[in-house]
Amino acid sequence: MTSWLRSAWGRLRTGWPLVAQVTLAATASWFVASRLLGGGDNDSGPFFAPAAALIVLAQSRGVRLRKAVQVLIGIAVGALTGEVAIEALGARSTAAIFVVVLVAVGLSVAAGAAGVVRNQLTMSALFLVAVVPPGNQEVAPTRFYDALIGGSIALLISQIAVGRSPLAPLETEGRQAFTELSGVVDGIRQALRRHDEQTAQAVFDRARQLDSRTEALRRAVLVAEENLRLAPWDRHSRPRIQAVRAAVDHVDYAVRNIRTLARLTVTVTRLPDPVPTQLGTALTALHELTTCAAAVLVAVVAGDRDTADQHVDRAGVIAVDTARAMTPLLRHEQPLPVSTMIGQLRMAVLDLLRSAGADRPEVLDAIDEALDLPPVWRQR
Template sequence: MVRWGWLREAVVRLRQGWVPVAEATLAATVAWLLATRLVGHPQPFFAPAAALIVLGQARGQRMRRAIEVVLGVAAGVLVADLVVQALGPRSTGTVFTVILLTVALAVAIGASSVSVVQAAVSALYLVVVSPPTESLVPFRFVDALIGGAVAVVASQLVDARRPLAPLVAEFRRTFDGMAEVVEEVATALADRDDAAARAALDRARGLDAGVERLRTAVLAAGEALRLNVRRRRHIGRLRTVDASVAQVDYAVRNVRVLARAGVTCNRLSSPVPDELVTALRVLAEAVRAAGEALAADLDGAESAADRHAEQADAAALAAVRAVGRLFTQGHTLPLAVIVGQVRATAIDLLRGVRADDDAAVLARVDEALGLPPL
């Protein structure tokens, strides 16, 4: 039974992760064919190897990594050639000297860990497996160039028509996750369910991973747009969204603190006001609307983006007004924390979807909360 369960999980993982499998297989095979048929190299080890190394990097970093792989191979080949000519191939002293000089050179010039490893592996391969000769040295560099170029092209094939689509999907996923946590906190408070409140807190702690995926998606979209000449005009829109990611990060932190306060509030003997539950559900609506506004803006649907931004604005301020009426003298500290986090989340949402400056957003939210102007 356990064995079949593992098989089902493996099938699910393959269905979800078939794109990297297809990319790696296609890129390595094409790189090998180009190096053997086009260049005529009988042993083009570095072509498929470079393709796999580049595709092993996160999206948004592959162009840079492709360049680093090519430079790493060039540095490794140069060092290996010089040392082998001086000390001879396949000796302990040669291996020691090549690795020492290659790694030291890469570290001295500030190369990344990928470049350091690639340079060392390239040099070691030439010393131990295939000692360089004058006629073969250029082929190593060309092989790495072919593999890196093929990997970059292969990584863009899936999203070539809609390079911003993965980023749009990630925005929706992140904001839906935040909204669901807020709704779960509201439900846990309404039902006085301590287990549900703790579950909401656990889920809130996992939202940070969504922010990291969002940052990676922004980098990947930027790389895809730079490689897609016809769609480079969207780069300006991407810069605007990139600035919004910081506000998303702040909103995620606020939701996490709100969930933690919900756990504490649920353990108190005093009843939870129904108005607080309603306010949290309205705040969840604001979170969803803000996510739809940012996604629509990325899609170029300006009218839809404006409509969702208005909905987010209205819902966020309504949630703030509702908790503001609850925040009177004598209320518990956990309730005060929730009120504060509703306010902070509303500020971050409005900063993300509105063109207003920070002072204007802060003034509007504090006015809704009932605070006197500064």
């Protein structure tokens, strides 16, 4: 019981901003709709104002604005469907229930609407037909206004915490993604240095979790874009978001290549011969390159172009040093897993360079020249 209470307290301490947002948004929505706009005059009260606020805040950051619009569309179409059914079949009749559910669900499926829109459309129609007393159909437009109030207030309150730093999610998730990535690279180096299969397997298991960090970074891009849509005065920050969006795909490629490196490490540690020291040197340089790419992303998000350019230049130097560390390995025949690791290292270097915007032609040429690759294989 004590352990559960500690866990519950930890979750509450982490999630208190959401608790505060939901409580404040629902209460404010009810107050505005009932006290200021007179929504409490109908039999149901302005119930759908706080309900809409709860629905909007239940969505993931990054899609709340779109979901709010979808909820309002669903409510409007549902209310219209309910009114037409009542005029044709009467309120609180089995035939009306059948028709509004059939039409509402059919329309939402035909339009390819998400579940939240389908539910709102259907519930709006059902509410008018089955709940609202006959002769009180003015509730239909009132419900739409209530939902508009609730959704708007929810979006406004959700923005209060990020008003001063709308791009903060990008920096946070970018740091975490690269920190985890560099940790895996260092773990690979340690496993090879110790020639320890158990350590290599643990690193591979860790590498298999890297996709979650990439997805979190993608979501952070969506969150930042939504923040700027709701804060148009900060539109000058949009190019920074686009730069990070372009980098995320290359980070994803680097994750895949480094995960393959981790898998190969398990195989290499099973070989009887010790791992060449040059491979460890190359991995040390790759770890430094990962840190440098992270610094570029953070500087770009902060709008510090001079610092970003300095790290871009540094990334190019490190990338060439990584290739030069691998060059001696290519002059002698290596076991197949080691040769494959060299190829994966090269691809990981190129992906990290591209994520940092440091993939200049002279840098790519210097890498392939250091590896003594024929022209047909260069820059691929």
